[in-house]
Amino acid sequence: MTIMAGMGSPTGTGVGPLLRGWRERRHLSQQHLALRADCSVRHLSFVENGRSHPSRDLVLRLAEQLDVPVRERNTLLLAAGYAPQYPETPLDDPSMDALRAGIERLLAAHDPYPALVVDGDFRVLAANRALALLLDGVAPHLLRPPFNAVRIALHPDGLAPRIVNHRQWRGHLLERLEQQLELVGTESLRRLREEVGGYPEPTGDPAGRADRAGPVEDVVEVGRPVALPLRLRHDGRVLSFLSTVTTFGTPLDVTVSELALETFLPADAETADFLRSAVGPDR
Known part of the structure; x- marks a missing residue:
């Protein structure tokens, strides 16, 4: 054997709309997601509408509960002003x-x-x-x-x-x-x-x-x-x-x-x- 070298992601202008897009795609209410991610519904609502800035840890917790793909978790972090969490290493590295x-x-x-x-x-x-x-x-x-x-x-x-x-x-x-x-x-x-x-x-x-x-x-x-x-x-x-x-x-x-x-x-x-x-x- 040899090794050789429709819809996209939810869109928005910041981490709040992106998170809301993923939540809606997963058909979860704010209450359900907040319970899963151990945060208040009020805080999640403020994050989604841009009135509150989420911590890095909260972004990752929400992404985990929303089953966001690894590549898109980096996108969420960047939208929130944080460095990416996951590297993208070539397979021949x-x-x-x-x-x-x-x-x-x-x-x-x-x-x-x-x-x-x-x-x-x-x-x-x-x-x-x-x-x-x-x-x-x-x-x-x-x-x-x-x-x-x-x-x-x-x-x-x-x-x-x-x-x-x-x-x-x-x-x-x-x-x-x-x-x-x-x-x-x-x-x-x-x-x-x-x-x-x-x-x-x-x-x-x-x-x-x-x-x-x-x-x-x-x-x-x-x-x-x-x-x-x-x-x-x-x-x-x-x-x-x-x-x-x-x-x-x-x-x-x-x-x-x-x-x-x-x-x-x-x-x-x-x-x-x-x-x-x-x-x-x-x-």
């Missing part, structure tokens, strides 16, 4: 050696099943050997590092023509993009959402009939699908995967907070057998 080693071990442990690590803009920062199997046939211009996982999945020169349940998988990825925009809201992420949302759907795809007929039921439980599989044509067969996404708990760095490990586990025995045969043991 020497101080990240232990993290990179941990990522490599995680990716290697998932072989022969595909796994990758993406940042907050879905750029692929690391991947294991098995991912190359899924990327077979993707146009070279889409694979120039750091390539983008969502772009590769939905681009007409990427995986889109090979995804059997493309309509469903496209909807799933666009929903993930919207959720990420809620958390990060970077301009690059907004541009990505606009770009991939405009891609045409594959034409002449026999799977289109299955998509319109309803959910693909590769994985069932009492006749009902329990998760949406990714069904991908490869060398005359259809591989079926279930994806999982894992993030780092209690991150203290902006970079780490936006990393996500995505794995593609076989959804049936045939896919598992093929991957074990095609990828083989780690060398």
Whole structure:
């Protein structure tokens, strides 16, 4: 494996409007948030309308209770006139050696099943050997590092023509993009959402009939699908995967907070057998 170097955040002119925006987004009353953050409702009201200036500690307590992303906690602190709390360290920085080693071990442990690590803009920062199997046939211009996982999945020169349940998988990825925009809201992420949302759907795809007929039921439980599989044509067969996404708990760095490990586990025995045969043991 190798490691390669909608809505945004609530807006306002100061820390008060920003905090109010996050509170409203979380559908919390001032009373509920004040109780959680151990402050008075009156003081919280004064902070939100700019009549009172919050301490650094209160800004961080409120951000914690509002589940504000780490990057945006720095924004709140800056808006309140304080220095940022969380650094943003490049993944190739020497101080990240232990993290990179941990990522490599995680990716290697998932072989022969595909796994990758993406940042907050879905750029692929690391991947294991098995991912190359899924990327077979993707146009070279889409694979120039750091390539983008969502772009590769939905681009007409990427995986889109090979995804059997493309309509469903496209909807799933666009929903993930919207959720990420809620958390990060970077301009690059907004541009990505606009770009991939405009891609045409594959034409002449026999799977289109299955998509319109309803959910693909590769994985069932009492006749009902329990998760949406990714069904991908490869060398005359259809591989079926279930994806999982894992993030780092209690991150203290902006970079780490936006990393996500995505794995593609076989959804049936045939896919598992093929991957074990095609990828083989780690060398």
